[in-house]
Amino acid sequence: MIWIKRGVVRARQYRQETPPIKAIRPIRSMSQFDHLDLDGHLLQLLLAVIEEGSVTRAAHRLGVTQSAVSHLLDKLRAITGDPLFVKSGRGIVPTAHAQLLALRARALLDDLRSFSHAAAFEPAKISAQVTIAANDLQRDLLLPSLLRYARAQAPGLSLRVIQSGAPTPEMLREEHCQLMITPRPPEGSDIMQKRLFEDSYRVFYDASQREPPRSLDEYLASDHVTVVYEPRRRLDIDEVLAERGLVRRFVAQVPGFGGIGPFLRGSRIIATLPGLLRAYMLRGLAIAPVPVPCPVMPMYMVWHLRHHDDPLHRWLRQQLEIVAAPSLAAAAEHMPAVA
Incomplete structure (x- = not known):
């Protein structure tokens, strides 16, 4: 009994001397957060x-x-x-x-x-920047006209242009760009595309240095320069000719069409490229038919499925289709005759 009483006394003393424990507010777990947060x-x-x-x-x-x-x-x-x-x-x-x-x-x-x-899409009221991926040919050919035409209706629109290089689906999926202009649309069930135009391949050369290659033998015997996009992705025409077993001697490879001209001017080197390049970037160089059958080069606009019904995106795609034909016609005025 004494031991029990002492225990009771000690318990009573402990209750009297120990301060009450304050209630601790629990930290909310993920499931306790409302989605409206x-x-x-x-x-x-x-x-x-x-x-x-x-x-x-x-x-x-x-x-x-x-x-x-x-x-x-x-x-x-x-x-x-x-x-x-x-x-x-x-x-x-x-x-x-x-x-x-x-x-x-x-x-x-x-x-x-x-x-x-x-509710109501009004171009005049938009204030937005759209990122378009395009390499130098389609950039120079289409985007200045697109910007002028679109901003006449939507002064608050601006374009950010990035190199598409060898385009991948991730560029669209991860929103590196909202629109892509390319001859090689990346594949994917969520990737949409529409053809804008097509172009023919031509041989570019400096007429002050050489005559155009008239035969396949002359063509293969010439020194060539071409474009290779990172990571080592060749032009379609280069892959097609290689698959046919046509071996050419490439003395230079550059990462874009803008680097071709300096190698051709003042030399006997030739390049097999889209003919539209003669309108701007390779103006002043001579052109000739490729002495071997070649496929055409198509050009597509490409976008992600999530933008398909977006009013701004749909409107911008329409403007690009509208300016494509006049841009091609304007380019044709600057093109020299084929030798």
Whole structure:
């Protein structure tokens, strides 16, 4: 009995001397966050940090402070239950989960843009920048006319033009560009395309240095220069002729059509390229038929499925189709006769 009483006394003393424990507010788990905690700004922030690879650069791009980006990233981490980014060298890289979220974020932002434009699309009221991927031939041929024509109706529109190189589906899927102009559309069930025009291949040469190759033997015996896009992707015509077993001697390879002219002028080198290049980039050089049958070179505009019904995107594609024919006609005025 004494031992029990002492235990009771000690228990009473412990209850009297120990301060009450304060209730701790539990941290919300991912499942406790409402989906309405997400908004377009958070989605845009996620994409900016992924694309810039830096919180500082993302803040500069978004026009906010670095601490604001860090705070919103913490909120996004809590919502998604994922760290989203990990350190890699001097920068950060997205986690696998963040990369998956980025795909959904782009689609959701596209839906939000479409929602805001769905009621009534008025070109005169838009304020937007559209990124178009195009190599130098189609850039010089089409995009200046497109910009002039489109801005006459939509003064708030601007274009950002990037090199398409050897185009991939990821350029469209990951929103590196919203539209692509290329003779080689990337493949994918989510990739849309429409042919704009086609061109014929010609032999370019400096008429002050040589005569055009009149036969296949003369053609194969000549020195050639061509374009090879990274990572080592040849022009269609080069692949077609190689598959036919026609071996040519390439003395130079350049990453774009703009680099061809200096190799031809003042030399006996020739190049087999789309004939439309003679209108602008290779003006002043002579042209001749290729002494072997060649396929035509088609040119397509290409876009992602998510932009197919977007009012702004649909309108811009229509403008590109409208300016294609006049642009080709204007180019024809600058073209020399075929030798």
